[in-house]
Amino acid sequence: MSDVADRVKKIVVEHLGVEESKVVDNASFIDDLGADSLDTVELVMAFEEEFGIEIPDDAAETIQTFGDAVGFISNANA
């Protein structure tokens, strides 16, 4: 679990250029971390590649926060 969180956090920090301390569970990519809608698409693409999973469009729409992403990926990998 923590491994997933660390890897997701690294992607978010790199992609959005935000400070690691701001990437907390309930941090919204768009509202708190300054992402635009295309950034969220790119983040999902990056998650898919990092974890070798496929995130369908309807599932991607539910991933709004850092915690959402970690939760979804942990379940997908389980």
Added chain:
Amino acid sequence: MFDLTGKTALITGASGGIGGEIARVLHGAGATVGLSGTRTEPLEALAAELGERAHVLPCNLSDFAAVDALPKQAIEAMGSLDILVNNAGITRDNLFMRMSDDEWQSVIDVNLTATFKLCKGVLRGMMKARWGRIVNISSVVGATGNPGQGNYAAAKAGVIGMSKSLAYEVASRGITVNAVAPGFITTAMTDKLNDDQKSAIMGQIPAGRMGDPAEIAAAVLYLAAPEAGYVTGTTLHVNGGMAML
């Protein structure tokens, strides 16, 4: 002047007059080209003519499963996909009152929906690369309309609106999306016109002649080049002055 060395380009409709010339010109500028079309034979002939850096990627654009697979095949063949030229197009002309649903739909499918699907399919790689060029071939009739071509004009106008919308979305990622709108160009498609139709057309063209496929290819080359990085969402009309838009 424009150098595409190291770039990879997928051109649909490369078996046709304009598409073949686009492929030649992009290849001549140094690009590796993926030649797509329904008829394999002319694609093989063109690839043989071009020599190295040419890949044949047959695809029937009315087969949507094949369309979805094409970007991946192009990337497998060429290693990447930097430039997409949606050139393929069909006509099924008929008077509006006689136009069948099938004539309408087949033109929309190939000229608009396949273009949408291919644009969508190439974006992922371009977004990651932070560089991409999409050039969609529209038509002067998409802007002016043309009797007997309600379906074709709708599709070609649709391509322009779609290109602009996509251009907005991906401009910040170094991807440009533009359209080229040819007027009447000497190809197999315009050879089908009879002499009366041709002379009527000539009367509407200030340049007094039909265009050459090379004149369309030159416009595509410009929009595909690094130098055109600040040009996006535009439609470049290449029509001998037939419609000054």
